[in-house]
Amino acid sequence: DQQVKQNSPSLSVQEGRISILNCDYTNSMFDYFLWYKKYPAEGPTFLISISSIKDKNEDGRFTVFLNKSAKHLSLHIVPSQPGDSAVYFCAASRQGAQKLVFGQGTRLTINP
């Protein structure tokens, strides 16, 4: 039972354009969502998060949007840079259960 899904295994974007990574979840109890970035041979690095009481959170080039009715969130990166090439994981959690439930990841490639 995959509670968090990232349906696109890979995404290729031109440098300078917008990258949009998508994530869907099924458990309506989730109240906090996070995005992690992972380079090869490194652990996941926290990128940005959003609470279920918000529908948008921005941090520099990164913006996360949450649509609770659709149980969908997305990560926008603009402008995309070559250093953004990595695997991106969406994760969800709920109050009282600190464990993170991860999606399968999306490999983002930024082409010069």
Place this chain on the structure above:
Amino acid sequence: DAGVTQSPTHLIKTRGQQVTLRCSPKSGHDTVSWYQQALGQGPQFIFQYYEEEERQRGNFPDRFSGHQFPNYSSELNVNALLLGDSALYLCASSYGTESYEQYFGPGTRLTVT
């Protein structure tokens, strides 16, 4: 500011053997969680330790056990290794039991032959 550290970086074990992986949390953190990441998948939660006790557990068999020490460092033990235990094992730390954000170490790559 020291981040999360894990040892060893990688190791190879034979089916049926036992293995111990180690983790030191980020400075100031007192909670340690362990995750297993199989190839091509996202990390899966194994368990979490706080105040030297296992607080939460994911869907993993009893062959997976852990420990947390007074200095907040932690060990993950896996007994009777199976080929399917081959994966990247990630340690994550956080502060207290209310923080959602977890910070990950580089992982230990375990190969079971």
